[in-house]
Amino acid sequence: MKRYVLTAGTKYVDIDVLACAIALSEILALDNIKSSIFLPGPFNGTIPKKYYHYKESFIDTLNDADRYILLDISDPNHIDSKISVDAIDFVFDHHYGYEKFWKDRLCQKAIIEPVGACATLIAEQAIDSLNQLSKDSIHLLLLAIISNTLCFKANVTSDRDKKIFDLLLPLSCFSENWIESYYKEIENGFLENIENNIKNDTKIINNFHFTQIELYKIDNFLKIYPLSSINNLMNNLFEHWVLSLVHIEKNENILLFSSVSLSNLFQEKISFIKKEHGVFKTNRLCLRKEFLKYL
Numbered sequence: 001m002k003r004y005v006l007t008a009g010t011k012y013v014d015i016d017v018l019a020c021a022i023a024l025s026e027i028l029a030l031d032n033i034k035s036s037i038f039l040p041g042p043f044n045g046t047i048p049k050k051y052y053h054y055k056e057s058f059i060d061t062l063n064d065a066d067r068y069i070l071l072d073i074s075d076p077n078h079i080d081s082k083i084s085v086d087a088i089d090f091v092f093d094h095h096y097g098y099e100k101f102w103k104d105r106l107c108q109k110a111i112i113e114p115v116g117a118c119a120t121l122i123a124e125q126a127i128d129s130l131n132q133l134s135k136d137s138i139h140l141l142l143l144a145i146i147s148n149t150l151c152f153k154a155n156v157t158s159d160r161d162k163k164i165f166d167l168l169l170p171l172s173c174f175s176e177n178w179i180e181s182y183y184k185e186i187e188n189g190f191l192e193n194i195e196n197n198i199k200n201d202t203k204i205i206n207n208f209h210f211t212q213i214e215l216y217k218i219d220n221f222l223k224i225y226p227l228s229s230i231n232n233l234m235n236n237l238f239e240h241w242v243l244s245l246v247h248i249e250k251n252e253n254i255l256l257f258s259s260v261s262l263s264n265l266f267q268e269k270i271s272f273i274k275k276e277h278g279v280f281k282t283n284r285l286c287l288r289k290e291f292l293k294y295l
């Protein structure tokens with residue numbers, strides 16, 4: 001029997017991917033459409049531990065007759081090699097670069113749009129029935145929107161993210177400080193196994209590794225890892241690297257580089273990077289995928 005398999009990139013699963021997969025499987029079920037979730041990558045540090053049990057419900061084998069829905073990814077090179085492009089029926093994504101590739105193949109079944117979170121595109125599919133989603137789905141969608149838009153401070157934020165957020169929040173059971181609590185939990189988890197977490201959330205761009213660490217408040221992190229020690233840690237992991245510490249509360253990024261040629265490259269291409277007391281900073285929050293647009 002034909003089934004839909006919800007899947008994403010193979011490298012890792014972040015909060016946006018998990019939110020999209022859990023919520024979309026529920027949305028499809030509302031229409032009596034069966035689906036399974038295939039997410040072979042490890043969960044990265046953006047997912048709170050209480051959602052780890054969802055892994056147990058994921059499938060790990062694929063059938064020849066499976067049809068696929070891509071979530072939070074549209075680069076065909078990052079899909080599991082067992083999945084053929086011809087078996088993909090829908091794409092939901094908010095990354096740049098492969099819009100035309102998919103629109104040519106799938107027309108309106110390729111929903112690739114510049115919103116802050118892919119979770120927003122999924123929630124829009126059920127905009128009149130959001131109240132029928134489980135509390136976990138509601139919470140995951142909210143966390144994904146907050147995480148992907150850096151609390152609506154990132155440039156990628158759109159009014160569509162805010163609209164969905166405003167519809168979802170009253171349906172949640174979150175307590176008052178949920179955003180700060182989320183980031184605190186993420187930070188603690190990140191620090192527990194920092195080397196692995198960095199490896200799981202690093203993208204290879206051209207000839208360097210690009211790591212992003214998101215922190216609501218930065219003080220605790222810098223107490224444990226002063227910039228000099230984080231420099232050593234990165235040098236042990238990668239040869240050529242860029243580290244972006246996203247400091248949400250202060251609305252800036254701190255950037256560290258493995259070499260002068262990389263810091264020069266960033267400074268040449270990105271006008272809002274300034275050097276302050278020997279430290280490279282941005283004067284507004286910037287996500288990794290935004291930096292890439294400038295390079």
Ligand SMILES: [Mn+2]
Nearest residue numbers: 016072118148
């Ligand atoms: Mn995303």
